[in-house]
Amino acid sequence: QVQLQESGPGLVKPSQTLSLTCSVSGGSISSGSYYWSWIRQPAGKGLEWIGRIYTSGSTNYNPSLKSRITISADTSKNQFSLKLSSVTAADTAVYYCARASGVAFDFWGQGTLVTVSS
Amino acid sequence: EIVLTQSPDFQSVTPKEKVTITCRASQSIGSSLHWYQQKPDQSPKLLIKFASQSFSGVPSRFSGSGSGTDFTLTINSLEAEDAATYYCHQSSSLPQTFGQGTKVEIK
Numbered sequence: 001q002v003q004l005q006e007s008g009p010g011l012v013k014p015s016q017t018l019s020l021t022c023s024v025s026g027g028s029i030s031s032g033s034y035y036w037s038w039i040r041q042p043a044g045k046g047l048e049w050i051g052r053i054y055t056s057g058s059t060n061y062n063p064s065l066k067s068r069i070t071i072s073a074d075t076s077k078n079q080f081s082l083k084l085s086s087v088t089a090a091d092t093a094v095y096y097c098a099r100a101s102g103v104a105f106d107f108w109g110q111g112t113l114v115t116v117s118s
Numbered sequence: 119e120i121v122l123t124q125s126p127d128f129q130s131v132t133p134k135e136k137v138t139i140t141c142r143a144s145q146s147i148g149s150s151l152h153w154y155q156q157k158p159d160q161s162p163k164l165l166i167k168f169a170s171q172s173f174s175g176v177p178s179r180f181s182g183s184g185s186g187t188d189f190t191l192t193i194n195s196l197e198a199e200d201a202a203t204y205y206c207h208q209s210s211s212l213p214q215t216f217g218q219g220t221k222v223e224i225k
Contacts, residue, residue, distance in 0.1 A: 102168070
């Protein structure tokens with residue numbers, strides 16, 4: 001059973017960079033045909049797809065955030081990461097990492113709340 | 119960007135009743151439509167993939183149908199544990215998008 005776990009600071013100051021890591025167990029991020037994604041959810045609101053990294057290392061980003069996002073992978077640690085620069089209060093949300101098999105998200109992390117505030 | 123519009127936004131239902139949630143896409147997405155259940159303070163869980171394929175371990179009372187632009191999630195004989203918000207999600211084109219959610223409350 002694949003398990004994902006997000007980690008990172010829960011509080012980030014405005015204009016700084018949000019950095020989160022997703023640790024994967026029960027499967028390798030460098031094998032199979034999977035997309036490893038980041039999704040966020042502001043409190044009381046819906047889900048927003050941020051971007052993804054494929055097993056091969058190729059990436060796709062949401063155009064609404066593209067200029068500020070970097071998603072990367074560390075296969076030696078079986079982790080993938082999100083960096084979101086120049087954050088504002090609008091970036092406050094629960095951030096989820098998830099695996100897409102085919103393209104439906106079949107496994108999700110528990111989510112981590114990131115608050116942007118000075 | 120493909121917009122997904124769910125209806126209704128909220129539904130209050132008695133146990134054993136049938137629930138129908140619809141998701142309409144702003145353009146044709148074939149069968150690249152998936153459904154998730156999210157309970158409070160939990161991450162979403164995949165229920166249905168590719169419009170009608172049940173995900174492993176999902177109770178048989180959950181079913182999906184549709185193609186193109188119109189899709190339906192049906193919960194037959196609602197149980198108390200089904201109280202949640204349900205989201206549709208399209209993977210036909212980037213950026214992937216989600217519907218706004220439908221909250222199902224148990225009366």
